[in-house]
Amino acid sequence: MPHANGHTNGAADSTLRLPVPGSTKSFWHTELHDLADHRSTPELPTECEVLIIGSGYAGTSVAYNLAKSESTATNSVVVLEARQACSGATGRNGGHIRPDLYGHIPTYIKRYGVKAGGAWAEYEIAHVQAIKKLVAEEDIDCDFTLTRTTDCWADEEAAKKAKANYELMSSLDLPYMDDVDFVYGPKAAGVSGVKDAKACATYTAGTLYPYKFIMSLLSRAIASGKVNLQTSTPATAVHEDAAGGFVVETPRGSIKAKKIVHASNAYVSSLLPEYSKAVVPCKGICTHIAVPEGKSAPYLTNSYIVRDNDKVLSYLIPRRDGGIVVGGSAAVFYPHLEQWYNNTDDSTLIEASKDFYDGFMQRTFRGWEDSEAYVSKAWTGVMGYSWDSLPHLGEVPGKPGQYILAGFNGHGMPVVWLAAKGIAEMVATGKAYEEVGLPWIAKTTVERLQKAEEGPEGGDILA
Incomplete structure (x- = not known):
């Protein structure tokens, strides 16, 4: 009242x-x-x-x-x-402190100009060192790790677009692009460890226990x-x-x-x-993947964004204990608006993608085929998406x-x-x-x- x-x-x-x-x-x-x-x-x-x-x-x-x-x-x-x-x-x-260097930044540059778009990227980049400093000053036990993040594109069309986007961003004399290492072609799979990668890019990022x-x-x-x-x-x-x-x-x-x-x-x-x-509430899905006792898998050091052959995006961080936290798969549940869009019910998983991460590591990463990695926990959260x-x-x-x-x-x-x-x-x-x-x-x-x-x-x- x-x-x-x-x-x-x-x-x-x-x-x-x-x-x-x-x-x-x-x-x-x-x-x-x-x-x-x-x-x-x-x-x-x-x-x-x-x-x-x-x-x-x-x-x-x-x-x-x-x-x-x-x-x-x-x-x-x-x-x-x-x-x-x-x-x-x-x-x-997902515990992923990953600045956006070329995702939304081209959109911001188109809308607001190169200076403003670049300034926003620099603002996000500044968080990695700012949080690193804060964690050290306050002596916070949160598994903070300064690392590289690896973006991968497995679909050939998406890889070509990523290459063109990288070349565009590099041509704008944005200093932060010097930190980006871009690989296109057959070497991308070997550099990234992602089986079907046609292109990959790495740059500085962080991970932690949020x-x-x-x-x-x-x-x-x-x-x-x-x-x-x-x-x-x-x-x-x-x-x-x-x-x-x-x-x-x-x-x-x-x-x-x-x-x-x-x-x-x-x-x-x-x-x-x-x-x-x-600001609209939207549900997402995240999982923890573990390897059974007695089994082994390659230890990942980088965090990842993986876009598979169907252009489904997943974000991933490795845990110090060898576990993996991975989520995303929005392209899978995107058509089912009622399951995620304008939805605040985090008591249930998103039905359309609740099983997407079963076998994810085996089908995605080299050396994980016989790991028997499994989803130990799956959950959902409600995010605020802006117009x-x-x-x-x-x-x-x-x-x-x-x-x-x-x-x-x-x-x-x-x-x-x-x-x-x-x-x-x-x-x-x-x-x-x-x-x-x-x-x-x-x-x-x-x-x-x-x-x-x-x-x-x-x-x-x-x-």
Whole structure:
């Protein structure tokens, strides 16, 4: 129900979308952190300076950076989480810090110019070293590995397009392309280890255990005394408070806040309905592959993006114990929109591709044929896909004091950390978006929301 003296952000309860109970369990959640069901105080605080909605990568990173800010007072930040801490997409992803150097970048160059497109690529690249530095400074045990990522194309037509794209990007004098090693032709299979590879490219990237990484940041934020975590406490509505600031409703009561950070990604439109077309929840699938005791397989050192003969894309990271985390297969379930598009049910797998990764390593990689590798666990997660493939960052248009980090398109690992640092600075200091060093093309604006509202259903998602 709207506040008697203010404006309501959220839609009616009948359209409110919250994370479902009984979600599939990811490999990363095999051992839950001590803070999984943590409540810093038994009762919900009645007020705070900053309220953060969501405890995943985005919400936790903002909380951590606010805790580091000298302008943040003790007990001034509250983080609300609908389920367990880091139980959403962050705790279900592939652990892949892989910058995009030539996927969406040509599209951004066409839309916004070479300078802006190149700047976005550099922004993603900066995350690899930034997270490496953060992990070292905080001594975080999260299996961070600085490595190379290998992109492979097994379909000849796709390989030729990849070669042309590489040559185009190389011709634009973008310095970061010097890090890319591209191989086309018969040698690609030997270089990559992927049987049918017709082309491959490698460049610097990172891998980690995402749940351990985020929970370590969250524990440090709470230990600062500035951050109060409240799990199993979904935000169900936001109202403007007649006295200034906002009132946020939850099943456990309401809390007043001077500023709000919307970091619930796929669920952000529940409280910000103007984003219902701009950020759409989409399900994905991920698996953990193990090799039986007594069997062996080649140890992979690189992370991978593999596009098979049918142009089905899979992303993969090797684990230090020899296991593999691999997901993707969107091309398989793409035609079945009801199974994944605008769908927030992560309690069930995507039926069309739930068996896709059975035998994946054997049919894809050299030397794995007799490994008897098998899927030990499969799970799904709900991601926020944006209409134009860029995240929405900054102050919500027309709603001063409310900020958003959402719409990461299943590609949040090399995007969120620096975005969260920038948003935290905006929240703590009152600086404008343009003053905190974030790429201008990702700023959330009225124009971007209008394009999503007026454009074709799904935008880049369904293009």
